Amino acid sequence: CIYQGLNLVTNENVAIKFESKTSNHPQLYKESQIYRSIEGAGMPKMYWYGAIDDYHVMILEMLGPSIEDLYNYCNRRFTIKTVVLLGEQMLERICHIHRRSVVHRE
Template identity: 45%
Template sequence: IGSGSFGEIYSGTNIQTNEEVAIKLENVKTKHPQLLYESKLYRVLQGGTGIPDVRWFGVEGDYNVLVMDLLGPSLEDLFNFCSRKLSLKTVLMLADHMINRVEFVHSKSFLHRDIKPDNFLMSLGWQVYCIDFGLAKKYRDSSTHQHIPYRENKNLTGTARYASMNTHLGIEQSRRDDLESLGYVLMYFLRGSLPWQGLKAGTKKHKYERISEKRFLPQLRPSVEVIQQNLHHTSITAAH
């Protein structure tokens, strides 16, 4: 049914309860295994609103296996189903859910580092879920809340289209980078595309450079202002 940052995802059935589940597989011989790490992170986040329940993790044959809740379509799938047009009201509702999910992950001392429409799923009750923590990283000590040190010359982690400016510049990510990526996702939903999509380049490095050059263009400003104004209006309406 899909693929994550480090594995393939299948739908399956619990033969005891007949319940449908999602099964993520990762070859045990993979050079940089991540599924065990991801399963531990799900345990840390367990119980949070919009975090899938983990049913089982273990090794089966040649694969590391993570079994979890089977959820609905991703926001990317829904966007395409809606002919790549979402109303402002829908985008604002999604923004409210997505910001809350990211805030919860941050409250547990982790960064997601791959915020994109594919990594948010809808449930039957129209609840937004955050998934795919294979690239997540701890940004502070859980006890002392001491932040990780500032670093430069880091490789780009995540999806280039939605990665923050600092990520493209090789600066160690922090909470603001998840939020900047989320901002690009909302612009994408509101505009139908981002100005730096589809850029051609000879190498991945050159493509990243071209994406960086395209950021913060004047044509993005109206979308930013519309979201800011309407988020304020929506929050006031919700309060009443």
């Protein structure tokens, strides 16, 4: 699960990912290692990874609104220019993680 949270020190929004310690396919630890290796180039900074109660937790920088939020803000219509610009940004980020020998499967 991913939630939006608030850094009480900086007053900035953060993304908080939770994974049950009893998950059949745990992935959050590996994901935290990947975030450490791909810092920069528009990638969210990982602030913390650890365990709280029955969950593994990762806290990430919130880079901005989600694409769905932008889509809703634009009355559920993107111009061709917006689609191209979003596509370019996505490809740049995928290339960045591939250069660090990470394969993205989502």
